[in-house]
Amino acid sequence: MTKKPDCIELTHGSGGLATDRLISDLFMAAFDNPELARRNDGAVIDRVDGRIVVSTDGHVVTPLFFPGGDIGQLAVHGTVNDVAVMGAEPLSLTAGFIIEEGFEVALLEKIVRSMGAASRAAGVPVVAGDTKVVERGKADGVFITTTGIGWLKDGIDLSCEQARPGDAVLVSGTVGDHGLTILAAREGLDLGPELKSDSAALHAMTKRLTEAVPGLKVMRDATRGGLAAVLHEIAEASGVGMLITEAAVPVSDAVKGAGELLGLDPFHVANEGKLVAVCPAEQAEAALQALRADSRGSQAAIIGTVTDDADRFIEIETPFGGRRLLTRPEGDPLPRIC
Amino acid sequence: MNGKILSDGFRNPRHAEALVAAIHEEADSGRHYRIMEFCGGHTHAIARNGLADLLPDPVKLVHGPGCPVCVLPVGRLIMAMELAQREEVILTSYGDMLRVPAGPGRSLTRARAEGADVRMVYSPLDALEMARANPHRQVVFLAIGFETTAPATAAVVKRARAEGIKNFSVLCNHVVTVTAMTAVLDGEDGRRIDGLIGPGHVSCVIGADAFAGVARHYQRPIVISGFEPLDMLDTVLRAVRRLNAGEAGVENAYGRALDGAGNKQAQALMAEVFALRESFEWRGLGTVAASGYRLADDFAAFDAESRFELQYRVVPEPKSCECPSVLRGAKEPEDCVLFGKACTPEQPVGACMVSSEGACAAAYLFRRDARRLSA
């Protein structure tokens, strides 16, 4: 018997025996499901009664492990959520791994196990996958691309361009948790146990919300660029403005503190388990109750209204009664100079 | 810092309401209160919190020159560009500095895209570390800023000398706050400024007393402020009260962080490592005597200007860019014909649109009225 290597080598991606062993030892064990076990070139999905939603997302994060999660579970939650906020029920995932030569097998194992656990917890199996190994320096540790498919019940039609003046804007909980956790970790700052990623699958919440709010118009998960980017995208697509009450947007004390320290706005950094919803004002209360009924939505809030604004500005009412524009995040947020 | 303290203390909306009401009560509608916030951090805080809207008509906040990235003239930036072109040089600076236009289509970021070795650092210490790690390259730190960033540069130069690091140098552009303030008040537009909001962070280094001479000579109140919304409202109230009472002088409204004398250690460090230049050119203020620092003779070996025999030339500012007037408080960002059109934070023409402390960037990002006017 050959000794199990400590590091990923180029041969692990060559499709030969080493690939085979890596796949059966690690991936099959972690993702354990009948469709994957058949080891065909593709997976067969059962007939569904409705339209199909498909979404794909590449996951690249430094550090790979952070308070509240790791790249593995992020790759599951991110894509499950992309499908879920379309109003669809996620059915299955595929995963593509790009691994840098020399990456520690023990770490890969940890990541893949965490991914398996997240997929099982969400009830969304990884039914097909691919692994490639690239030369040292051609990738940063491991990149994971996941694709998710889901089915969409007739009658549900959510889309960014449907916000209309007077509609209510809601968020499903505190914002900025994931982004500030990652940036604090990158700066080597330990800001206590309360600062952690909010990485979570939201399909139970989105189901509840679509059922409770027949007039629901938009759902978006507020990932890259945070709350600000999503609000701008909705306003832009719908040709409307928004007025957001700053004090109504939930932000945890830990995130506020980290934001101050790093000079970053919690509204501008990523979330991995929060959604933004737009619905007619008269259904806002029902939407709020539906969000709060979910274990991930206890801090959900109505944060503002859609306005008639040809400039498509997002205005913030500050706690002092002043107004300012909500800026659109530009590029990657960087901590301030001094 | 704990978020809870912030929300309950310095950002409590109820306290803000009381301060705003007091300012309204205090302000006499028969006169004007033109108050300059010297510091770019204040410009940002005012716009970010929508504070200008809360003030009564006679009270007007005017932007000042206290944005380090904004006041560096194109000529100095060109020196950095020349250095970056040299094969052996790794040019380092703060992120914002790299994006400042040095003429149409030119900037350090652009130079990097074209092959120059330009790297962003968070502090001069990172640049020194880079010098240690690259012994066969010349690492130059493009140093900018008032007395807030100057002590860090001084400390690193001192350390480089102590360690005998031969491949590290500084292109020194540190500037003197108090002298800039006098230059503003001496100018044509300075006469229209009734009072000043003094820079909190700078004052922590040089001490509140450093402004006493200016306040006395120009007979203006200077109220030194922190950066929280409540700090700023409290400061405006104090300035209005002083103006009503006709009281010049320095007032410390940033008491929790500040005393009269400032940080003696940082001052000693600066005195050791820097010497005053005869004069220094500023964007907006022109050439001002004794307003900039160079490395002192004892540290000349670490001065990039002499090491690479650089010559300073005055280079004209971009055409139609109103940055110079904006930096003197003579014009508002939206008065510039380029504002929001040719010049935006994504595609800046002038320096004031680059840094988040720049008046144009703050107006563009946060002020609906400014954006409307430019549309």
Ligand code: SF4
């Ligand atoms: S808008 Fe741009 S060009 Fe005009 S003054 Fe401001 S920075 Fe200069």
